[in-house]
Amino acid sequence: MMNRRKLEEQLVKALMIAATLVVSSSLMLILVTIVWKGLPVLTLEMLTKTPEGGYYLGKGGGILNAILGSIVVGLAAIALASLTGLPVALYLNVYLGRRSKMAVAVRFALDTLWGIPSIVYGAFGFTIMVMLGMQASLLAAIITVALLVFPITVRGMDEVLQMVPDDLKEASFALGSTNLETAGRVVMRRAFSGLLTAVLVAFGRGIGDAASVLFTAGFTDSLPHSLFGPVATLPLAIFFQLATPFPEVQARGYASALVLTAIVLAISLACRLLMAGSSRAQSK
């Protein structure tokens, strides 16, 4: 009896360790690949210049158009999704009760939206765009990516807000707070770092998504300058470069992937540093 249980225990433990290794090593492998293939060709010129004629055939220039385009699209989309998503998450958790039917329905809808592939958002954005007579543009890309990250943002915030104890809300209400005061001054403050994490996760997803910008953003070699003109984005830049038959251009594709990863990492780190700084300032 005991032996069988012990064996079970060890077997499961071994499987868990194996699974952890597989997952973490594939993450390492991805990072190593883009660094190994991309870093040697990553030059200052690539980061600071727009493509010159023949860039995709191996001539000079850089991907500044796509870097700026992605940052603008990513930040604007996440701002839009957060500004509309935060009220939804607060409404679910402060105004509606734990087991409210409305809250269950909204969460179900958001989970469904989360599961929809991004190409569908792209196609949806494209349809709307065509209906409105718009062309592929920065604005269309921002709206489509915002739609894509909206459920991720809201559900992420929602999970965080659900962790705020009911007793804390009661304590706030017991002092005579309104729902708004409880949500804004107590619940949000308590959950602040978690809310920020939710936004960062959604940002990472949004800035890296290719399918949603495929039809809606268009592509251009110039820097983003108008909401209504096309905009270059990193995922598409990576795609175009990797799709060429030239090894040196493909290598630039890997370098672009490295840049994209670095942007996500940098923004995440910056937020964390800011947060640590502000909590230190608060605790002085």
Next chain:
Amino acid sequence: MGFDTRIRVKDLTVWYAGHLALNHVSVDIPDRRITAVIGPSGCGKTTFLKSLNRLIELQQEVKVAGQVLIDGEDIYGHGVEVTHLRKKVGLLLQRPQVLPMSIYENVAYGPRIHGTRNRRQLQQTVEQYLRESSLWDEVKDRLHTPASRLSIGQQQRLCLARALAVEPEVILGDEPTSALDPISAERIEQKLQELKGRYSVVLVTHSLRQAQRLADEVMFFYLGDLIEHGPADQVFHRPQFQKTKNYLSGRFIEEPKIHRELDLRQSTAQGEAIRAVGGELATVAYGEVLKILGNELTVADGLPNSLRSAGHEILEIRRLNKTDWEILVQKGTDTYAV
């Protein structure tokens, strides 16, 4: 008695999701006294308390009928501003919940949302109520550090200062000392004693000793019914109803003397457990008590009934933890073999 009624509860009935939690409770709560609310878990104590500031309405599918009059005004009436009501009624929870901000901000929060903007006035208020809850000397040099860094006892005093800072008339306490160490608990008790000179205090407590130390009035709830209420002395020493007597004596009688113990926690079959208990009971004298430890399958389910039908008396069935149960059986004088 020379004290005015502060809160008058008339026919208060509360349902949670169709289940009756409070059953037609009517009672007058006097001003400037401590009223202790006692009773076993799930008896409706907390429901009663939270219906005095309408916090009960935050629960799902709750229905409230009847009236609660504070200073003659029905708090469930039309046009009652619930934020106003809650300003009048302060609450201390079982576990202190400090707001996620500094010590200073915790106390200033209430006055601020109720319209005090003047900095100097806020500073005065904060100092006054921190002194009032005997926290000032401990925190005056770190007013702007996060309140979450205080010890749990200090946090509860901060919660008291925070509650007092909105100048309530009634203080509700939901077992406010049960999560605290004995010294912190005593300080809170002292504070409540002092506060009753100016407020009416309603205190839910699990501790009969605490109720005896503090209460002027006692309310005893059982399964949603208000069984008995009156002056503390009368309820504790001359209870009128059998249920009150049982509850009070259940705590004050010595624990039954256990003559033998039987550990069936390793046993897996119910039949085997029943036979083991039968065998063990055969070795004790009539009237003696056997303590049985076991799991849900072997002990809690079925065994008590078969013991009862064999003429033994079950004194207690208690869940000890996730898997283990404890049963106290007194051997009956007129038994058959199990």
